[in-house]
Amino acid sequence: MCRLFAVTSQEPLSPMVAIRALNVMKEGHDGSGIGLFMTDLGGDFEQFKGGPILSGIFSNEGIKLLDRYMLDMDFMTKYKLSFRPSKRPPEGTPRRDNYLIRVYEYPVSWENISDEERERRLMLCRLQLGELGEKDGSMTVFSFWPDVIMIKEIGDPLAIADYLGLERKELQARIVMAQGRQNTNYAIDVDACHPFFLQGIATMTNGENTAFVPIREFLMSRKDPGYVGYKSDSEVFTHLLHYTYRHLHLGLAEYKHIITPLKDEELAQHPDGLWLRRLKQSCRPMIIDGPNCVIGCLPDRTLFMLQDAKKLRPGIVGGQAGMYAFSSEMCGLDEALPTREKNKDFQPMKYDTVFVEAKRQEVGRWNQMASLSRLH
């Protein structure tokens, strides 16, 4: 089963904090992949908060293809951090030419467009690049979004971090999400590594969603160009959250109600029962069937964790004001935050959603049986 670790901190951290936490949870992942998501960036990237950052893996040909595309689109490179590993990759990790993180300046013609349109165009650029690179494997793009960096690779997390030299001062973030993948039912593919990202929304999951196929069908029939991919059944969690936010204009509490609705008898007792029943009915194809622990990051930098209705996966949150972490196992939390007050740790159960907002002052808890007005 995959291992998950996410941390949110007042002070920028190296992604190694998360990688080391994954390493102590190693018995649960088989080194079939690592995914990193970083936002609220520190280090060298802090100065470029507005500009979109492209993260991905490129062959030498791919770089040329990328440059041509970006030039045509009138994007200007402002800053870049690329890893061109010279030594031999760790066992099981393919040899790549370039791991690239590039900050761009928006095209002049984008100056007066709305935020929504800008965000739509950024997504389309990422998708087009992905499509261009997919044919010959020359480009794999993980994200193209302001203040977001993503790195994914096949192999053991610590070995890859060492290989890529992730412990560098340029690379720091206040929010880091990391997954150590244990490949289960699907192919070993770098695109199957979590976290998944779409328009400011990122999630990662462990377990398996057995309702994957009908959910994928539902999402793909929404006609949103971003709802593609699905190399992993867990990608639907990101898109479901995106759908909740962007299409339904609802929040995290409703997301919980959509993917793990209350039973009819429970709804009868709920203060918002009538409204929730309607939500449950109209969102029926979005009901997940875990076991899944979902950790995610919202556009407002709230980090959250929730469990599926069966609660068959572990998950724990702990920390102190200024720094909190979410981990699939307690030992990961112990590694990253050994001095925290452990008696304040919290393990969310099937009704719980826990979250830490960007102020990082406390762990918010919300119970699904409670009224909807309390959360977001």
Place this chain on the structure above:
Amino acid sequence: MEPDGQLKPSSLGLKDLPWQIVWNKEKCTLCGQCTAVCPVQAIEIGVHRKRVLQVPPGLVEKPSNVFGVYHGVRQRTDVSHACTGCGMCALVCPNGAVVPVHNDEPDKLRFHINQGGVPRRRGGRRNSQESLLDAIKFVRISMLTDPALDAGRHEFELRTLLGRILPPEEAMGQTGWQPPVREIYPLIIGGMSFGSLSPTMWEGLQMGVAYLNEELGIPVRIGTGEGGCPPRLLRSRFLKYVILQIASGYFGWDEIIHALPEMKEDPCAIEIKYGQGAKPGDGGLLMWYKVNKMIAAIRGVPAGINLPSPPTHQTKYSIEESVAKMIQSMSMAWGFRVPVYPKISATSTSLAVLNNLARNPFASALAMDGEDGGTGAAYNISMNHMGHPIASNVRDAYLNLVKIGKQNEIPIIAGGGIGKNGNLAANAAALIMLGASAVQAGKHILQAAGGCIGSETDRCNVCNIGVCPKGITSQDPRLYRRLDPEKVAERLVEVVISFDTELKKIVAPLGRSTSLPIGMSDALGIADYRAAERLGIRYVL
């Protein structure tokens, strides 16, 4: 052979009949129960002449023979009295002295069962035991990250929705009227009319449904078929478990309309029947044998006449118009509080109907009835040769809805041959995973809850002429009093509870518990490459 030594073309011998009565003289008590119970008088008390050889010991007297008689059972061989194989004789025989056996070669009766130029009519369903649904296996067993669940101890949410469900974008923003949606159990007892079924069978089913709902909390619904609804039921709280059907004969609707102001509850839904799987493109049929005074009163017709419904609703110009207008009128009759949906025969043109419904905001579902659907009366030709298999029809309909993004908005209710070989839960689960929201079963319920002995090897199947030896489809009090409605109710409850357990035994190993696995096609496999391709499921060997 005729007395003059002639043979008519339709003169048949025992060997020409599909069923032959094997009678054991040694065991027979001559009680006569078998001949009394036979629904078609295929056997009668016979006096048989027999020569007995007498060979006395010694040489004094020569051997001789004696002509004597003995009494027993004689099978008639004329077409109208051919044994139907129902086996009631064997059921009532105290000594097990009589039993019908199937001919070891194809019978010749089939060539003659159109005497007077009237083609064969019968009850039952397509005389074929093949079932594609039985061939579908559930192959995605959770073995790794997603543990298989415990069917006995886990909580399962197996309910489904009946009604037009708005897409979330519309549903959550809207404050005014929203289409009515019922949360029901995915097994619906299909429409079998009061008239086609006996009063005791109907009462038993209704009692069973009430018990399932009110005592066990399993929201099973039952369709009325086209025959109206008894006045007391219309005015009772149990109406909410009933799906009223309106069909092209409008039988019983005068009574229903008049009961409207006195209804305590809304019915679960209104089903507008445009077609059925057993006799696609043909109207309902209740033969005169069964139209007694009570049936005539409920249906609002004279007694003792054939009641053939027209193939389509005659008051409307076209089927599309009919669907739209009838849905509108029926919705209006109940103040837009009751889901209204059409039921059609599965057909290669189902998608046209579906697309029409998708554009009609009042259409609440689409019931599709496949070629294996059963009936109380139909022409043999319609039953055996007309209609579309249900599996591919449901799959096409579901995928069409996926294409237009409305897979959750119009529930598909699948019917026709579900559980025909006894595999009710497996067939239902297969159809649900192919895209159905619910299934309708009729014949299986008659077999399991009523003790119907009809089969696809053409056993019994005399529902049409009101002589059902079990009292299930007869309107003759001497016959239907054989059936105790309380026992029917008990059996129905047992059938549904065991269905529920079996359904859990299917979904639990697939790791599904939080919602009905509608469209979970990745769980299905079949050892037939072309069928797998056609249905978009896994080909497994």
